[in-house]
Amino acid sequence: MKNLITARGLTKRFSVQRGLKTHWVHAVDDLNFSIGEGECVGLVGESGCGKTILSRLLSRMIDPTSGSIMFDQVDLTKMPTKKFADSLHRAQIQIVFQDPTESLNPHFTAFQAVADPLRRLMSNLSAAEVEEKVNQAFDDVGLPRALGSRYPHQLSGGQKARIGIARAIAVEPRLLILDEPTSALDVSVQSTILRLLGELRAKRGMSYLFVTHDLEVVRIISDRILVMYLGKIIESGPANQVFENPVHPYTKALLAASPDPARRGIKTQRLEGSASSPIDPDPNVCRFAGRCPVEMSNCRSVMPPLIEVEEGHHAACHRAEPRGAQVTHLPSRKPAFPNSGVRQ
Amino acid sequence: MTKQLLSVQDLSIDFLTRRGRVQALEDVSFTVSEGEILGIVGESGSGKSVLSYSIMGLSDKAANIRSGSIDFRGVPLKPEKMADLRGREISMVFQSPRTALNPIRKVGHQIEDVLRRHTPLRGKVLKSAAIEALARVRIPDPERRYEAYPFEMSGGMCQRVMIAMALACKPALLICDEPTTGLDVTTQAVIMDLVRDLVAETKMAAILITHDLALAGEYCDRIAVMHAGHIVEVAQSRSFPNELKHPYTERLFAALPSAAANLSELAIIPGSLPDLRGALPPCRYIARCERAKEDCSLGPLPWTKIDSDHLVRCRYPK
Ligand SMILES: Nc1ncnc2c1ncn2[C@@H]1O[C@H](COP(=O)(O)OP(=O)(O)OP(=O)(O)O)[C@@H](O)[C@H]1O
Numbered sequence: 001m002k003n004l005i006t007a008r009g010l011t012k013r014f015s016v017q018r019g020l021k022t023h024w025v026h027a028v029d030d031l032n033f034s035i036g037e038g039e040c041v042g043l044v045g046e047s048g049c050g051k052t053i054l055s056r057l058l059s060r061m062i063d064p065t066s067g068s069i070m071f072d073q074v075d076l077t078k079m080p081t082k083k084f085a086d087s088l089h090r091a092q093i094q095i096v097f098q099d100p101t102e103s104l105n106p107h108f109t110a111f112q113a114v115a116d117p118l119r120r121l122m123s124n125l126s127a128a129e130v131e132e133k134v135n136q137a138f139d140d141v142g143l144p145r146a147l148g149s150r151y152p153h154q155l156s157g158g159q160k161a162r163i164g165i166a167r168a169i170a171v172e173p174r175l176l177i178l179d180e181p182t183s184a185l186d187v188s189v190q191s192t193i194l195r196l197l198g199e200l201r202a203k204r205g206m207s208y209l210f211v212t213h214d215l216e217v218v219r220i221i222s223d224r225i226l227v228m229y230l231g232k233i234i235e236s237g238p239a240n241q242v243f244e245n246p247v248h249p250y251t252k253a254l255l256a257a258s259p260d261p262a263r264r265g266i267k268t269q270r271l272e273g274s275a276s277s278p279i280d281p282d283p284n285v286c287r288f289a290g291r292c293p294v295e296m297s298n299c300r301s302v303m304p305p306l307i308e309v310e311e312g313h314h315a316a317c318h319r320a321e322p323r324g325a326q327v328t329h330l331p332s333r334k335p336a337f338p339n340s341g342v343r344q
Numbered sequence: 345m346t347k348q349l350l351s352v353q354d355l356s357i358d359f360l361t362r363r364g365r366v367q368a369l370e371d372v373s374f375t376v377s378e379g380e381i382l383g384i385v386g387e388s389g390s391g392k393s394v395l396s397y398s399i400m401g402l403s404d405k406a407a408n409i410r411s412g413s414i415d416f417r418g419v420p421l422k423p424e425k426m427a428d429l430r431g432r433e434i435s436m437v438f439q440s441p442r443t444a445l446n447p448i449r450k451v452g453h454q455i456e457d458v459l460r461r462h463t464p465l466r467g468k469v470l471k472s473a474a475i476e477a478l479a480r481v482r483i484p485d486p487e488r489r490y491e492a493y494p495f496e497m498s499g500g501m502c503q504r505v506m507i508a509m510a511l512a513c514k515p516a517l518l519i520c521d522e523p524t525t526g527l528d529v530t531t532q533a534v535i536m537d538l539v540r541d542l543v544a545e546t547k548m549a550a551i552l553i554t555h556d557l558a559l560a561g562e563y564c565d566r567i568a569v570m571h572a573g574h575i576v577e578v579a580q581s582r583s584f585p586n587e588l589k590h591p592y593t594e595r596l597f598a599a600l601p602s603a604a605a606n607l608s609e610l611a612i613i614p615g616s617l618p619d620l621r622g623a624l625p626p627c628r629y630i631a632r633c634e635r636a637k638e639d640c641s642l643g644p645l646p647w648t649k650i651d652s653d654h655l656v657r658c659r660y661p662k
């Protein structure tokens with residue numbers, strides 16, 4: 001599979017002032033990954049771990065602090081936001097936001113909401129062509145064209161979610177980023193949207209970055225999964241491998257927390273507490289330390305690097321072992337690449 | 345033997361609005377026993393919140409109870425008695441803890457407010473009861489948290505405080521309306537384990553309202569499925585999803601990502617909830633139902649008893 005987009009060392013920090021000192025929120029920290037043509041990558045992690053910031057970085061809505069984003073042999077980060085907005089790439093990377101109610105302009109009808117990006121990003125289209133593309137997008141997402149004259153407040157949550165998707169796909173993007181598109185929706189609407197995304201992918205060969213905190217949704221829609229924790233990717237790999245063989249203790253905790261009727265009446269080990277502060281985290285301490293049920297002494301002196309545990313499956317934990325060489329009782333050991341996770 | 349605590353019989357509630365009469369609930373019946381968690385699941389707008397507010401006696405002014413009864417400990421719940429029962433015998437945990445808590449009042453004092461209203465506790469005893477309430481929901485360092493303001497705490501912590509408030513007077517019935525929606529799954533699991541353990545320890549009864557069927561499946565003893573103001577099926581959790589009889593319930597479960605091996609297996613529920621204003625057919629699922637026959641639109645819809653714990657409201661149960 002050819003890579004469509006590749007992030008290298010992608011980092012975003014926000015400065016916060018406390019008294020006279022400047023501190024830094026490490027929202028997204030040194031991410032390396034790619035998304036292939038026609039591939040669907042699921043991104044999971046708890047609230048505040050950096051999923052939305054990453055989505056905004058990839059769609060060039062915000063500037064990274066450092067790192068590169070290669071898209072079609074072009075480094076998008078070298079392009080100022082303004083120039084990106086006028087470039088051909090602007091239409092090729094589209095994003096669907098978390099809350100359909102907040103992201104739709106209340107003064108635009110459904111038709112106008114979908115026509116607007118077409119007019120802005122494909123300025124050579126005639127009015128008739130815009131109308132045709134809007135109608136096509138309505139058909140693609142299964143919205144009756146008659147709803148085009150309605151305003152957001154006259155539409156249900158599911159209909160608004162579809163309009164959000166329609167306006168993003170109308171400009172025929174090659175990468176569609178969906179930030180928790182179904183988290184506020186009923187199962188009935190969710191299943192329709194998921195099926196729709198599957199069909200669009202088959203029809204158009206679009207790539208997806210699907211952000212969610214629902215692991216079952218990720219399992220069914222993604223080829224590959226990225227798990228984030230406090231700004232870092234802590235596990236990545238083919239969806240079935242991550243589900244069947246989770247390696248990182250946080251991934252295991254996520255799976256153990258996903259509601260499951262088969263566990264009724266059974267006490268399950270849960271992950272207590274919440275993530276530590278994203279402000280100036282110690283670069284030599286595993287981000288999960290303090291909450292990790294299997295923490296060791298070196299977890300607070302060396303940041304665990306991402307290592308390959310089986311083909312295409314990576315995890316950042318001192319306890320991770322390449323498959324085959326697995327031992328059940330783990331002595332503390334030096335990571336394979338002691339410096340790669342440590343940065344200033 | 346478990347004792348029946350709450351019994352709702354043939355409850356029908358309308359809302360009189362300018363744009364017509366919204367028939368939000370029709371002939372809703374169910375019971376909850378001590379030490380039991382009953383799940384109420386259904387799509388947005390199916391009537392879950394209207395139902396829970398009516399049990400709490402907190403219905404909107406526009407609400408009109410057309411028929412039916414709500415019995416608590418075998419006695420009808422009277423509107424004029426509700427203010428006294430609420431918070432003491434029957435408590436509720438709402439969806440968004442941040443909006444339900446007063447942002448500028450210490451959480452310890454907010455718990456004391458509840459205790460002061462319903463108990464003779466005052467002074468030092470009151471404070472220690474509030475700290476005990478925080479400890480009961482396993483908040484670490486409850487003495488320090490007593491002094492905290494809601495904005496200083498995470499969403500999960502706020503939700504624990506809400507539960508602590510709801511449980512402060514040791515109610516017999518706890519109603520949780522989407523208690524974990526919007527929280528991380530890791531936090532959700534901790535909160536739900538807590539509710540389950542408290543029910544087991546105190547023998548109180550709980551109603552869990554959620555649109556997450558997997559969550560209801562993990563934590564409830566029985567589940568009632570609502571569709572457009574009707575309860576369409578009630579069964580033991582262990583009957584889900586294999587022994588379900590109503591076509592809607594069947595679809596609802598097949599539409600869960602966990603039920604499907606891949607996308608093409610994921611079921612879709614055609615159509616949407618009917619408009620609850622104006623004339624409605626006896627079976628409100630008929631327009632979406634693949635099993636519908638002509639007589640489904642005739643006469644009142646019967647309840648079919650599959651066994652003592654399993655009821656289905658459909659003419660052609662599977
Ligand atoms: N005050 C009111 N006036 C008019 N109609 C109302 C009122 N309150 C609720 N309804 C209607 O009653 C029906 C049931 O609403 P309810 O809030 O119980 O849904 P729900 O099942 O709790 O949904 P959700 O999952 O979105 O919380 C809906 O059609 C709703 O629009």
Ligand SMILES: Nc1ncnc2c1ncn2[C@@H]1O[C@H](COP(=O)(O)OP(=O)(O)O)[C@@H](O)[C@H]1O
Binds near residue numbers: 027046049054
């Ligand atoms: N403008 C900002 N200024 C400072 N911190 C921010 C800003 N935007 C986001 N953050 C922080 O960055 C981190 C990642 O946020 P976000 O990507 O929104 O998380 P999520 O994974 O829930 O989408 C959080 O700690 C958040 O508080």
Ligand code: SF4
Binds near residue numbers: 249287296
């Ligand atoms: S490196 Fe240590 S603290 Fe971090 S996840 Fe692994 S065992 Fe836990």
Ligand code: SF4
Binds near residue numbers: 627637640660661
């Ligand atoms: S009563 Fe008829 S229309 Fe209604 S759910 Fe049953 S089979 Fe379908």
Ligand SMILES: [Mg+2]
Binds near residue numbers: 048051052098179
């Ligand atoms: Mg987000």
Ligand SMILES: [Mg+2]
Binds near residue numbers: 393
């Ligand atoms: Mg509700």
